[in-house]
Amino acid sequence: MTVKPDWLRVKAPQWERVGNVKEVLRDLALNTVCEEASCPNIGECFQAGTATFLIMGPACTRACPYCDIDFEKKPKPLDSTEPERLAEAVRRMKLNHVVITSVNRDDLSDGGASQFVKCIAAVRNLSPYTTIEVLIPDLCGNWNALQIILQAAPEVLNHNTETVSRLYRRVRPQGNYDRTLELLKRSRQIAPWTYTKSGIMVGLGETDAEIRQVMQDLRAVDCDILTIGQYLQPSQKHLQVNEFIHPEQFNAWKVFGEELGFLQVVASPLTRSSYHAEQVRELMERYPRNRVQT
Template sequence: MAGRKPEWLKIKLDTGKNFKELKSMMRGQTLHTVCEEARCPNLYECWANRTATFMILGDTCTRACRFCAVKTGLPTELDLAEPERVAEATEQMGLRHVVVTSVARDDLGDGGASIFAETIRAIRRRTPLCSVEVLIPDFLGDWEALRVVMDAKPDILNHNVETVERLSDRVRSKAKYDRTMALLAEAKRMAPSIPTKSSIMIGVGETVDEIITTMDDLRRVDVDILTIGQYLQPTAKHLKVEKYYHPDEFAQLKEEGLARGFKHVESGPLVRSSYHAHEQVESAAESQMKTQG
């Protein structure tokens, strides 16, 4: 097991004016953010910069992944007015890039795909210049549900592999490594022009060789953007941290990813899937233009 949390994982708390305004807005719109529900270490930095990742379809997940702090159980909430409230909050915040994710809703016929699609459309109606990224569950391999989301034309389709193949069943609940790769491949087949993205959290017992193999698998299905971050144990009931990677190791993993052809790699101890999401989009677009040029 890893020892005490190292110095480079200390977080600066910023609860200034922007943070308080955004928190008040979220409460006023009765919206959930993954920033809070998953206890993201970048919550204060992102909220102070007036950015957030909206979590739709309620705050109760039908799965119980061993790394995730989001509440689990049988959801009772399905709010058809939620997409419009997310769009209104996006407009009020003046966002240029918004990330929309959700709990897993295996209790719903389409896994919540229709609500994702309507949220994309609602944001576009109110803020047509704002790019929209969706971080979706696997919909239990229902490609028709995936098509509903892809037909709404998000600017980025994100689905996280989370960990290496050997540890996938131990770390995740119901989600399968092969299904994740199949979903990312299918999303690219349905809409080749929409960038795809995935994330790996490290420190749960994987080897560097396994991380590299996961990168290769993601590139095989033409994933464009990769994020790599340190796993942090949210509560005593969750998986323990096996290793704290040094920032230099994250820098090396970034180089490995770029060498394999990802258009953008965000790699660092506090990196999470939607951290600096807008910068990731711009960097990937610049890389694409260079490739085409």
């Protein structure tokens, strides 16, 4: 078993602040990807009073071998009260920026697009000044469903690429590399006022050249924001870590990404899709776009 290097050690959080966030989540019966996916930054984010909300879950219809979200349970029918409960959590936590993600719901005809829209509307109703980022699945290539989400005008549309094309069959067997790029491309075409974002994880056997190719592919579809982080094995039944990448390499990718024209590149061993996501508000001030209300 590969031993984690020093740069992957996480400081113990102050549990008083963490407990406050947990109390809100339990009181409103909400799921977070922080908990369901065993994120290493959960202590830091909860201590800072933030969380990434996981809707339509926690059971997922896909079984990606890197992910710790449960796929063995049968997904439940959509909960009509979930959008209001999520919005109330945003209000109580006084979030300036909220990230809403979901499990894959391939059992639904729209992949859950309508639930995303309801959550966006509920947050806007209770917290009109909170910026909204949605981290969506690929919707099985249902571009009408994608348009439904974008018509709700989230400030950020995030969809993770996860890995290099060569490793997709092993890492993301029910996904499709070209479909992911197509989703991001269409998002910019449908809603040019929305910032597009994607993330990749490293340490699964990819090469530096392959990572740079993914970055070039994402810029070719005009992706604005990129996150790069180290893959960590959630349990013995998940994919093993092939290599722990040194922080200097992440810095090199960050520089390369900025040279390619990404508006923002967040790259470090502990970076995750929603890590310090609120920084996008600063990006919006530097690179403003007119949002079209629909």
